[in-house]
Amino acid sequence: MDSLSINATALIAVPLVGAVLLALLPVSRALAGYLATLVSLAVAGAVAGLVYRFDIGGGEQFATDEAWVADLGIRFHVGIDGLSLAMVAMTALVMACAVGYAAWEGGARTRAYYALLLLLESALLLLFTAQDLIMFYVGFEAMLIPLYFLIGVWGGARRTQATLKFIVYTFVGTLLMLVGMIALALDQEGPITFDIDALSGSTSEWIFATFLVAFAIKSPIWPFHGWLPDAYRQSPPEVAAVLSGLASKAGAYGLLRLVLPIFPEPVAEYRDILLVLAMIGLLYGSLLAFRQPDSRGVIAYSSIGQMGLITLGIFVLNDRGASGAAFQMVNHALLSASLFLLAGWVATQTGSDLFVRLGGLARGRPILATIVLVVGVATLAVPGSSTFASEFLILLGAFEYEVWAGVLASTAIVLAAMYMLRWISALLHDRVGGAVEAGEPPDLVPSGGLLTIVPLVLAVLALSFYPFGVTDRIDADTSRLAEPAAEAAAR
Amino acid sequence: MIETPNLQWSALAPDLVLLGGAGLLLLVAVLLGGRTQRDVAVFIGLGCFIGSAATAIAIWDFGGGDWLVASEQLRVDRFGNGMRVIVAGAGVLTLLVAYGWDRMETRAAEFVALLLLAAVGMDLLAVANSFVSLFVALELFSITLYAMCAFDLTSRFSLESSLKYLVLGSVGSAVLLYGAAFLYGATGSFRFDEIAAALGDGAADDRLALAGTAMVLAGLAFKISAVPFHQWTPDVYDGAPTPVTGFMAAATKAVAFAVLLRVLLQALPAQADQWQPALATLAILSLIFGNVVALAQTNVKRMLAYSSIGHAGYLLTAVVAGSELGSSALLFYLAVYTAMTIGSFAAVAAREREIGGPVTLDTLRGWGFERPYLAGVMALSLLSLAGFPLTGGFLAKLVVWQAAVDADYTYLAVVGVVATAISLGYYLRIGFALFDRRDGAEPTPSVRRASGYPMVLAAGALSVVVILWLGLYPTDAIDWARDAARPFALGR
Numbered sequence: 001m002d003s004l005s006i007n008a009t010a011l012i013a014v015p016l017v018g019a020v021l022l023a024l025l026p027v028s029r030a031l032a033g034y035l036a037t038l039v040s041l042a043v044a045g046a047v048a049g050l051v052y053r054f055d056i057g058g059g060e061q062f063a064t065d066e067a068w069v070a071d072l073g074i075r076f077h078v079g080i081d082g083l084s085l086a087m088v089a090m091t092a093l094v095m096a097c098a099v100g101y102a103a104w105e106g107g108a109r110t111r112a113y114y115a116l117l118l119l120l121e122s123a124l125l126l127l128f129t130a131q132d133l134i135m136f137y138v139g140f141e142a143m144l145i146p147l148y149f150l151i152g153v154w155g156g157a158r159r160t161q162a163t164l165k166f167i168v169y170t171f172v173g174t175l176l177m178l179v180g181m182i183a184l185a186l187d188q189e190g191p192i193t194f195d196i197d198a199l200s201g202s203t204s205e206w207i208f209a210t211f212l213v214a215f216a217i218k219s220p221i222w223p224f225h226g227w228l229p230d231a232y233r234q235s236p237p238e239v240a241a242v243l244s245g246l247a248s249k250a251g252a253y254g255l256l257r258l259v260l261p262i263f264p265e266p267v268a269e270y271r272d273i274l275l276v277l278a279m280i281g282l283l284y285g286s287l288l289a290f291r292q293p294d295s296r297g298v299i300a301y302s303s304i305g306q307m308g309l310i311t312l313g314i315f316v317l318n319d320r321g322a323s324g325a326a327f328q329m330v331n332h333a334l335l336s337a338s339l340f341l342l343a344g345w346v347a348t349q350t351g352s353d354l355f356v357r358l359g360g361l362a363r364g365r366p367i368l369a370t371i372v373l374v375v376g377v378a379t380l381a382v383p384g385s386s387t388f389a390s391e392f393l394i395l396l397g398a399f400e401y402e403v404w405a406g407v408l409a410s411t412a413i414v415l416a417a418m419y420m421l422r423w424i425s426a427l428l429h430d431r432v433g434g435a436v437e438a439g440e441p442p443d444l445v446p447s448g449g450l451l452t453i454v455p456l457v458l459a460v461l462a463l464s465f466y467p468f469g470v471t472d473r474i475d476a477d478t479s480r481l482a483e484p485a486a487e488a489a490a491r
Numbered sequence: 492m493i494e495t496p497n498l499q500w501s502a503l504a505p506d507l508v509l510l511g512g513a514g515l516l517l518l519v520a521v522l523l524g525g526r527t528q529r530d531v532a533v534f535i536g537l538g539c540f541i542g543s544a545a546t547a548i549a550i551w552d553f554g555g556g557d558w559l560v561a562s563e564q565l566r567v568d569r570f571g572n573g574m575r576v577i578v579a580g581a582g583v584l585t586l587l588v589a590y591g592w593d594r595m596e597t598r599a600a601e602f603v604a605l606l607l608l609a610a611v612g613m614d615l616l617a618v619a620n621s622f623v624s625l626f627v628a629l630e631l632f633s634i635t636l637y638a639m640c641a642f643d644l645t646s647r648f649s650l651e652s653s654l655k656y657l658v659l660g661s662v663g664s665a666v667l668l669y670g671a672a673f674l675y676g677a678t679g680s681f682r683f684d685e686i687a688a689a690l691g692d693g694a695a696d697d698r699l700a701l702a703g704t705a706m707v708l709a710g711l712a713f714k715i716s717a718v719p720f721h722q723w724t725p726d727v728y729d730g731a732p733t734p735v736t737g738f739m740a741a742a743t744k745a746v747a748f749a750v751l752l753r754v755l756l757q758a759l760p761a762q763a764d765q766w767q768p769a770l771a772t773l774a775i776l777s778l779i780f781g782n783v784v785a786l787a788q789t790n791v792k793r794m795l796a797y798s799s800i801g802h803a804g805y806l807l808t809a810v811v812a813g814s815e816l817g818s819s820a821l822l823f824y825l826a827v828y829t830a831m832t833i834g835s836f837a838a839v840a841a842r843e844r845e846i847g848g849p850v851t852l853d854t855l856r857g858w859g860f861e862r863p864y865l866a867g868v869m870a871l872s873l874l875s876l877a878g879f880p881l882t883g884g885f886l887a888k889l890v891v892w893q894a895a896v897d898a899d900y901t902y903l904a905v906v907g908v909v910a911t912a913i914s915l916g917y918y919l920r921i922g923f924a925l926f927d928r929r930d931g932a933e934p935t936p937s938v939r940r941a942s943g944y945p946m947v948l949a950a951g952a953l954s955v956v957v958i959l960w961l962g963l964y965p966t967d968a969i970d971w972a973r974d975a976a977r978p979f980a981l982g983r
Contacts, residue, residue: 067966068965068966069965069966069969071819071969071970071973072889072893108928112863134889139880141879141880142879145881148922152926153926153927153928164915164919164923168912168915175878176905176908178889178908179896179901179904179908182889
């Protein structure tokens with residue numbers, strides 16, 4: 001094999017090295033922003049190469065497997081299979097846009113800020129490529145270090161409480177999972193190992209509970225969402241985009257990658273409870289999204305709803321549900337990131353995020369109006385969009401399980417239409433709001449910030465035309481991951 | 492003719508280097524003055540510590556890695572040598588932190604000499620193989636530390652802290668000594684291996700042995716500041732000069748744990764059924780109490796003092812496990828703990844010099860923008876203390892909990908998780924304060940330029956290197972810890 005070829009390790013290392021260099025080199029803030037954007041673009045380019053070279057059906061590829069703490073059975077094992085590939089690709093794309101947006105907005109963002117963003121990207125890539133439990137854990141928790149500073153230092157007025165709540169919630173849930181991981185590894189026959197594929201199934205309910213709670217908090221699944229509204233509102237826009245687009249997917253990814261194959265029997269046993277929680281989250285988030293007074297509130301609560309739909313797809317325990325959930329993760333990542341960046345961009349132009357002060361933005365701003373409309377309509381899963389494809393798969397899976405599950409899940413599309421249409425009209429139409437009148441004048445060719453959203457929108461459009469681009473690559477993995485639990489449930 | 496013990500000098504080489512340095516420094520104190528004295532003293536001190544660590548590594552395998560010397564009074568094994576390296580590392584960092592302290596401009600040589608002597612006592616404690624050598628070594632470094640605590644003669648708090656430490660420390664030592672006497676009564680020996688043999692074959696008097704074990708445990712619990720034997724810790728840590736506090740928090744705690752492990756596993760393995768539940772209780776109390784009370788502190792030094800009480804709980808968890816895994820976890824944890832503790836105290840020391848008063852959350856507010864590198868060191872040390880991945884603190888917790896789960900003490904790991912959750916409340920608050928761009932309000936002004944800033948920064952950078960090294964590439968360190976901890980396991 002060509003020694004220069006890019007593998008998963010290189011992918012993780014590039015942003016990490018970039019972060020360290022940015023933290024140490026004395027460059028100006030503006031230059032730091034450009035450099036960080038370049039680094040994230042380089043990662044995106046590398047990922048594009050991997051997507052091209054990826055052998056569909058070839059299992060885990062581009063892997064590295066080295067002893068890390070040999071004594072304890074911990075290995076630095078990263079690799080990319082179809083599901084990881086989809087996650088990695090969405091991470092690289094969303095991060096490149098988020099960093100680009102940060103560089104455009106500038107303001108109080110210092111070199112350290114960009115370094116932390118790149119560190120965050122590195123942690124996410126580690127998480128999505130990890131093939132060893134401890135590596136997964138390291139990625140999962142290492143995310144919190146940059147997020148602690150990004151929200152705690154550069155966040156909005158109530159950043160301290162928001163960060164504290166977010167970090168304590170997630171850190172505690174995950175630490176319990178660490179104890180669960182240790183117990184799981186020690187329970188295995190033979191020499192101690194944390195390798196995900198080598199782990200045999202476990203029937204221990206308390207270990208299952210530690211994993212479930214950790215991922216339920218991160219996703220979040222109702223009723224573990226208490227940290228979310230504050231964290232999403234107080235973060236800088238691009239950090240909120242990463243939180244809702246990527247970090248939340250870490251939870252759902254954990255459910256799919258670890259919980260289903262490792263705990264088939266407990267999952268099967270508690271399936272109905274989990275499905276009910278997912279549906280409550282779906283309804284609760286969607287209804288609250290409809291009542292929010294600001295863009296960010298709408299997006300934050302709609303994220304709870306969408307994550308409810310994704311967990312529902314995971315826990316119906318069949319091929320269609322799992323595949324739809326994974327595809328929906330990609331779609332939601334692209335769309336919620338676009339939404340948060342849009343909300344941030346509108347707030348910088350008008351100085352407000354409240355609907356009462358916004359409205360009438362469509363007048364004289366055709367490009368903005370087009371983007372808002374495309375993103376909004378895709379989010380509400382209009383037929384023909386990629387979201388429609390993924391939600392349809394989840395619905396098929398739900399109906400395949402039980403009719404009541406399918407019927408309730410179908411309300412998701414209706415509810416999403418309600419809150420997204422309200423959002424679109426509150427921004428674009430209605431009477432012209434005070435903040436819009438006082439803000440920047442209409443501009444046919446808007447400033448660069450809006451351009452950073454365009455790649456995300458284009459990706460959504462591309463997936464709408466060709467959803468098989470994702471589903472072909474993930475299907476083998478999602479059905480493999482869902483199979484043990486499905487079999488346990490059938491018994 | 493009096494028979495003199497046959498001394499294996501090479502086994503003592505790491506300590507002799509330090510002792511020689513201390514003697515030399517007393518000459519320096521007479522011959523040189525002022526800043527020259529400081530520079531020379533610090534240079535000699537650094538040289539001695541590095542030399543001590545190097546010789547400890549050089550004799551790593553001597554005597555088969557488990558060498559009874561000085562009439563079997565000392566056991567120079569890999570574990571002891573590992574502790575010597577940790578003590579030397581703490582010494583190097585402490586010297587760098589202390590460099591800019593104003594007392595160093597007048598009395599540097601004496602301070603460094605005391606520091607070296609304390610390190611000699613700690614080194615001997617780590618290799619003690621009998622209660623006699625244990626007590627002599629313990630008093631050697633304790634008395635030295637009483638003097639170091641009082642080194643800031645103009646400060647009421649410094650003197651108060653020294654007095655408190657003296658009184659309470661002596662009580663602890665006395666209880667320990669009394670317990671050793673009981674154990675002697677039960678077994679007829681002060682030597683750990685002979686005590687273990689006597690207790691193991693059931694020849695000993697059970698009641699005497701139980702009383703002795705309990706008192707030895709209580710005495711050592713004072714030294715490791717486990718709840719409820721912790722009362723001296725906050726006042727002493729707060730009042731003592733910050734470089735001394737850092738040294739105490741790191742090195743004293745490390746060797747106290749080393750000797751605890753040695754006594755329990757080499758002298759009292761037969762009593763495991765008695766001390767394991769007792770220590771598990773102490774661990775839980777320390778974890779919860781230390782971290783909860785730390786939440787209420789605003790003075791950063793007191794906060795770190797309570798945090799160190801909390802960390803005694805994690806370390807006790809590793810001791811309770813009583814396995815090779817637990818003992819290696821203890822050694823690894825102590826190495827990380829030394830770096831992250833001194834890393835955080837280094838930043839406190841620098842800030843203290845700038846504002847000429849106690850460092851509180853308020854006086855730290857916004858300091859991160861004034862001194863980004865030092866604040867970064869502090870933030871990383873705190874994240875490591877809290878156990879975030881990529882730092883050594885994470886792996887330290889991981890190995891400790893792995894040992895606990897492996898030894899069927901899963902509940903200690905779960906309490907540890909709860910304690911860690913509580914600890915976030917104050918570790919993160921310090922971080923918020925450091926990087927708080929309080930809109931409009933001015934940060935506490937620096938009344939004077941921090942002297943010795945580059946040296947403090949060097950100490951911080953060294954700690955960061957250790958924290959990241961142990962966090963990112965732990966393979967070698969874990970292997971060494973495993974190698975050193977091999978004999979420390981209950982035969983089960």
